[in-house]
Amino acid sequence: MKNRCKTKVINVGGVKVGGDSPISVQSMTFTKTADIESTKAQIDALQLAGCDIVRVAVSDEEDANALKTLKQSIQMPLVADIHFRYKLALIAAQSVDCIRINPGNIGSKDKIKAVVDACKERNIPIRIGVNAGSLEKQFENKYGATAKGMVESALYNIKLLEDFGFSDIKVSIKASDVERTMESYRMLRPMVRYPFHLGVTEAGDLESSMIKSSMALGGLLMEGIGDTLRVSITGELEKEVEVARSILRYSGRQKEGITYISCPTCGRLQADLVPLLKEIKEKMPKIKTPMQLSVMGCAVNALGEAKHADVAIAFGSGDGLIIKKGTIIGKYKERELIDVFIKEVLITEQEMLEKQGI
Template identity: 50%
Template sequence: MINRKKTRELFIGNVGIGGDNPIRVQSMCNTDTRNVLTTGTQINALAEAGCEIVRVAVPDEEAAAALVEIRKNSPVPLIADIHFDYRLALAAIDAGIDGLRINPGNIGGEDKVDAVVSAAKDRGVPIRIGVNGGSLDKVLLAKYGGPTPEAMVESALEHVALLEKRNFHDIKISLKSSSVLNTIAAYKRLSEKVDYPQHVGITEAGTLVRGAVKSAVGLGILFWEGLGDTMRVSLTHDPVAEVGVAWEILRALGLRERGPEIVSCPTCGRTEINLIELAQQVEENLRGVKDVFTVAVMGCVVNGPGEAREADIGIAGGRDLGIIFRKGEVVRKIRGAENLLPEFMKEIESFLEEKRGK
């Protein structure tokens, strides 16, 4: 049983973070923010996939100006990603952004920090302090001999102190590293010192498979320890895929569910159908479904229903015969490999209509 550490509650737009709220799924657009149409399209795709908060890069004034229209049409709260230039933070707040990702120690003197904090207070805009192991201050690197967990935590606390000094506490903190072990150690150390919500992730995790594995291991351990209030799976891939992996991590730990869970057996020498293709096609056809239920795609008509008896609905295929079952009980038989997918999808449609009370 996972016992989550209760952190301070804050709101990114209308989405509650920390406190008793569930772990929120976040991603980041990889579009040019100055292009309102493409950025808006990607935000909508992310939201449809289950993303609850989206971050967008704000590299210049043109991007900041585009936030007005982007925010107006966004179905989810947006966070502006700002580096170094406090004027962009002020412009993003004026544009109606819901949250800032900015490190106050890197934006200039006290007056610049004052200006950003004052504007954020006035508009109720939380600030995420984002420490990255690959871009720590040289002084801290020298002090600790590298981007250690201790160095990352000290960096975060230095930024936190600048905000607390100005009586600003709507703070979220991230401590990201490409090292799974350093990331875990840093978040655990931070949780002993402050109760601000944590945004967790393994940065620069890699391409789809490698990045998903590193993220699942790192985030899975953090969640098991009760840490983490928002999450991002960082992949060198379409951001929509990040959202899918995030939900599967949450589902695997029993923390949250969204859409069908698809279980399928590994192929073996007894498999007489193209099980890999069938499972992929079922997954693709169900991609937009938000109902929570379990689907099994099995490669053996003899053992399949029994092995997947807990599935709400499933299919098992043999050379000349396929069977559709519910909770381990056979409900239909199908002849012809070409009929397996279409007939199974019809049965799932019927199942969903019953489930929805239609």
């Protein structure tokens, strides 16, 4: 895995993005923003799921004017998503922690300057959001909806903001497929120092988005590219956060939480592993300490696979083993095995914290 690219640090409502700051997870509500009660409920659910920054759509003045009340009722940094109507950005900038615009569809340079001035006044950053499906005509006509076209659009829009003396910028250049998304971010990365917001746009339902996002975002993260990310899933708010956290963890960019190892189902299984693994994950308390847990369905793989696990469970025929750091610490009946396993995980976590002096 490559070292993370060094980028400028910006501040989004107290969450630092870029540099050596932790890679943050974002999501977006799908309620009408002016429906403050429903929007707040979605934001609260996202925060509980582990989201760091939330974005809301601002489609009209009713939405824009609701942002002040909404911001006062939540604890998470709030980003306003603006398209076409620059005056909505001027209203939003009075209340939110970041403005997301595609400068290409905002209009004239005077309108973009007005948005920049409003953000300067409150010292909030701007996210330049370039999407393959909404490129400015000059780039689409010359390059088509290609990675080159997206990068040229991003560079043009970055320069627009820089010409107005603005540099608190983060950039996203998203396509709906893995290849163009990765190519775009890779191409732009050596050209600018601004932090990148990673994402695959219009990624589809849970299955499609998990695959696309894991390939594109996970691959980029392992190359050292990316400072914040969103996994876009149709209608699955908390899942967006869950999948994003998993991508961060399995790419090695987030040293936090549980990594599960579980054996493939085969004819050697001595227990019904699928519901047992589900039960373990449902019962397991939320743990932030980095831990590797192994869940095996027979003795053949258990000891070998468990050598590198902090705690392992190996189900047998009516009973099973609890293994810690490769050493068997006990054999238990199946009815008590899961509870003993969870108890041992919590003990191990406490030991790890004490070792760190926490």
